[in-house]
Amino acid sequence: MVSLNDLRTPKTNTWCPGCGNFGILMAFKKALIETGIEREDAVMVSGIGCHGKIVNYVNINGFHGIHGRVLPTAQGIKLANPDLTVIGFAGDSDQYNEGWGHFAHAVRANVDMTLIVHDNMVLGLTTGQATPTSQQGFKSKSTPFGVIPPMLNPIAHALVSDATFVARGYSGDMFHLKNLIVEAIKHRGFAFIDVFQPCVSFNYLNTYAWFSKRVYKLEDENHDVTDHKKALKKALEWGDKIPIGIFYKKERPIYSDSLSQVKDENLTKLSKQNIDITSAMKEMM
Amino acid sequence: MIRNKISMLVGGEAGAGISRSGLLFAKSCLRGGLCVFGANDYQSLIRGGHNFYTVRACEEEIYSQADKTDLLIALNKETVLLHKNELVSGAGIIYDKEEFSINPEDVESKDVKLYHVPLRKIAKELTGPQIMENTVALGAATALLDYDLTILNEVLQDTFKEKVAQQNMEAAKRGFNYVKENYGDNFGYKLEKTKLAGSKRIFLTGNEAIGLGALNAGCKFYAAYPMTPATTILHFLAPLDREYKMVVIQTESEIAAINMVTGASYAGVRAMTATSGGGFSLMAEAIGMAGMTETSPVIVLVQRPGPSTGLPTYSSQTDIRFAIHVSQGEFPRIVIAPGDVHECFYSTVEAFNLAEKFQMPVIIISDKYLSESNATAEQFDQNRIGIDRGQLITEQEYRQEEEYMRHRITETGVSVRAIPGIRGAIVRTNADEHNELGYTTEDPVLTKKMNDKRFRKMDELIKEMENYETVKLYGPKNADVTIVGWGSTKGPIREAMKIINKNGKCVNFLQIVYLCPFPTNKIEEQLKSAKMTIAVENNKTSQLSGLIQENLLMTVDHKILKYDGRPFDPEALAKQIMEVL
Ligand SMILES: Cc1ncc(C[n+]2csc(CCOP(=O)(O)OP(=O)(O)O)c2C)c(N)n1
Ligand code: SF4
Numbered sequence: 001m002v003s004l005n006d007l008r009t010p011k012t013n014t015w016c017p018g019c020g021n022f023g024i025l026m027a028f029k030k031a032l033i034e035t036g037i038e039r040e041d042a043v044m045v046s047g048i049g050c051h052g053k054i055v056n057y058v059n060i061n062g063f064h065g066i067h068g069r070v071l072p073t074a075q076g077i078k079l080a081n082p083d084l085t086v087i088g089f090a091g092d093s094d095q096y097n098e099g100w101g102h103f104a105h106a107v108r109a110n111v112d113m114t115l116i117v118h119d120n121m122v123l124g125l126t127t128g129q130a131t132p133t134s135q136q137g138f139k140s141k142s143t144p145f146g147v148i149p150p151m152l153n154p155i156a157h158a159l160v161s162d163a164t165f166v167a168r169g170y171s172g173d174m175f176h177l178k179n180l181i182v183e184a185i186k187h188r189g190f191a192f193i194d195v196f197q198p199c200v201s202f203n204y205l206n207t208y209a210w211f212s213k214r215v216y217k218l219e220d221e222n223h224d225v226t227d228h229k230k231a232l233k234k235a236l237e238w239g240d241k242i243p244i245g246i247f248y249k250k251e252r253p254i255y256s257d258s259l260s261q262v263k264d265e266n267l268t269k270l271s272k273q274n275i276d277i278t279s280a281m282k283e284m285m
Numbered sequence: 286m287i288r289n290k291i292s293m294l295v296g297g298e299a300g301a302g303i304s305r306s307g308l309l310f311a312k313s314c315l316r317g318g319l320c321v322f323g324a325n326d327y328q329s330l331i332r333g334g335h336n337f338y339t340v341r342a343c344e345e346e347i348y349s350q351a352d353k354t355d356l357l358i359a360l361n362k363e364t365v366l367l368h369k370n371e372l373v374s375g376a377g378i379i380y381d382k383e384e385f386s387i388n389p390e391d392v393e394s395k396d397v398k399l400y401h402v403p404l405r406k407i408a409k410e411l412t413g414p415q416i417m418e419n420t421v422a423l424g425a426a427t428a429l430l431d432y433d434l435t436i437l438n439e440v441l442q443d444t445f446k447e448k449v450a451q452q453n454m455e456a457a458k459r460g461f462n463y464v465k466e467n468y469g470d471n472f473g474y475k476l477e478k479t480k481l482a483g484s485k486r487i488f489l490t491g492n493e494a495i496g497l498g499a500l501n502a503g504c505k506f507y508a509a510y511p512m513t514p515a516t517t518i519l520h521f522l523a524p525l526d527r528e529y530k531m532v533v534i535q536t537e538s539e540i541a542a543i544n545m546v547t548g549a550s551y552a553g554v555r556a557m558t559a560t561s562g563g564g565f566s567l568m569a570e571a572i573g574m575a576g577m578t579e580t581s582p583v584i585v586l587v588q589r590p591g592p593s594t595g596l597p598t599y600s601s602q603t604d605i606r607f608a609i610h611v612s613q614g615e616f617p618r619i620v621i622a623p624g625d626v627h628e629c630f631y632s633t634v635e636a637f638n639l640a641e642k643f644q645m646p647v648i649i650i651s652d653k654y655l656s657e658s659n660a661t662a663e664q665f666d667q668n669r670i671g672i673d674r675g676q677l678i679t680e681q682e683y684r685q686e687e688e689y690m691r692h693r694i695t696e697t698g699v700s701v702r703a704i705p706g707i708r709g710a711i712v713r714t715n716a717d718e719h720n721e722l723g724y725t726t727e728d729p730v731l732t733k734k735m736n737d738k739r740f741r742k743m744d745e746l747i748k749e750m751e752n753y754e755t756v757k758l759y760g761p762k763n764a765d766v767t768i769v770g771w772g773s774t775k776g777p778i779r780e781a782m783k784i785i786n787k788n789g790k791c792v793n794f795l796q797i798v799y800l801c802p803f804p805t806n807k808i809e810e811q812l813k814s815a816k817m818t819i820a821v822e823n824n825k826t827s828q829l830s831g832l833i834q835e836n837l838l839m840t841v842d843h844k845i846l847k848y849d850g851r852p853f854d855p856e857a858l859a860k861q862i863m864e865v866l
Contacts, residue, residue, distance in 0.1 A: 055713065055725075063715075066574050073544045076551075080556070081704075084706060268704055270503045272672050274668055279528065280528075281487050281497065
């Protein structure tokens, strides 16, 4: 079993003091400990942005990839070696702007992995521009007169794409988030958690105080996680009360269930022997 | 009577099964022991338009299509109009005069024989589908050439499911009998079995050869998004994925494909993707990521004319610079340019070995002409190139003496690779500059060290490349002129050489197989003694000459360039070369 100490890395953390990323980091570490997954058996994949640095702060296998491409990279890893637990970390611009095209397809494919989006409703590392989840009217360096289009709703999008695990967390409630991550990792299929992550440097609007006043837990309302219609309704809630927790959960075959070739064989175990291609040449004679 | 030497062209609308019929005829020649080359010319549309497939069969080895036609199967009038100038004297046309007429002035050539066969009527009598017209025509062609119908029947049997095979055999028989009854032995060409008949040779495209190479090399992950002319690799591998224990995925985009493949490669499996220029553009950033993370994806770049979406179904050699420079920053990569189906196969196996040994992306650059033309090959020697995974530690081998460093700085630049999952080893990599453990760094000293480390692999690679056939010389060592080229022009160049040498001139051909690292020494060795050099390329700016100039400070004397989307015709090429001589 891993301990917090095992997960520590020599890297100095460079997030701004008070950044919401710290809550996600700690929740993730605690979730790893709780699930009992060994460090060698998990891979974290991240995109580019403040969130992406998380790979430097957890001592497990890691792939710090490029902007917006967390999902395909993570899917490639998982499909190549289904024995690994794969957890993707993305930023809201990373995933919902640059990587948006991959999102619907990852949800559909239902590859057995977890995606955690650090949703601070702003581009952090590039010093504070608007993202798709910035609220309408939000003023930023790139939108001095306020964001024009309405917010993108990733929870609703995931739901209508037939997602099998859709949740929202809040990094200001670390214990709750840890539980979500544990559930997500345990879920057989693509588990998606959008996490409210206050950016103390660039988001003057969606602050800890702002979130803390608004968020409430779905489980406190005895929300039925198997009710798709209800989940959608909850996904559309925004304003004075914003739900966090698991919106929806269901079982659906994962991508590799339809791949007999990976059922009982780990593809990484390629022998040094050449492979007989005689039968593939038959059609050419 | 011309024996065992024929150039046949079948043409018609898209959707009429043109390439299928060409292929069936080609295979029946192959099984009779002939050498065959088949080239597919089609437009970017699904129905209508004009498609044609040329089959050249011969007793000696052949390397390309021919620009003259001996026998034309015209499934529509347009085929006659478009190809009449290619007909040799004594050529024949199989057509259906109940469908369209051919005026003598349509075939201006003095001596063209018209063979009417009621293709449509026979096909209709049998089952109705018009598509069988082409099989009737194949039977007719077999009779005209006095060839053995049983060979064609065998091919039909092996190609189609039983019921369809029976129908097609009947169609072929009727076409055959019609010709025998109506025209006898009136055609001046004859095909017969050679002593190679029944040998186990294969007939395949460059893309199929690349697919076979990937299978043989133990590629376990293939992800791609359709783009002509790379798509047929996906089509080839997809149905084989279960049998060969491989994951084959059609992704949502090329960006997804290359990132998946790189992820899979990090996870420890051999992985490949293929695309054409547009898709390759989208992959650019992730190819750099593979360079930075020292992962080993194999990327097949099948060129077509550009810029932008250009001519989707035609051929060009315009992306050397793009391949060797792709992505921002500096990082080592390998670019291999196979020139025929053999090289497509062996280069692909080599590509996987090099990718893993040197932990860098490998690009195989090919083009439409190579990727979709069929050529005869001996069955590939499956054991010629073994699987070499480089410095890869296995679970059993891993001794936990100190912390595992994915990017350990070594003398050769290659760091021992562990794949995630091995007890005790944490495998961390990073698209940002990183230290030996894979953690992000912005330290200037480390930045330089890591750059040097990555480029030391290139030095090692260049040393190893000395033992590889990075260039190949065809023809005599001393010649009046040395042709330089790369990729698919190899076929037409070798055909042109035959023609030139028959004319008493002496030429040789230097094929550059590895474009990156550029085999400067070997090229210099060959070129410094050359009396005259000519670059032959399917591009406008002679990209290869540019590379030679850049690397060798040597100017290529002449350039013969073709950039209309079509491959070189051997005869026209020979003529152009002789004009320079
Ligand atoms: C292809 C590409 N475009 C742009 C950038 C510049 N860039 C770096 S981080 C970033 C976005 C950061 O925003 P977000 O994903 O929300 O993450 P955060 O920093 O807020 O955690 C961008 C656009 C990049 N690295 N790559
Ligand atoms: S800029 Fe914002 S998101 Fe980035 S580290 Fe600072 S507080 Fe966190």
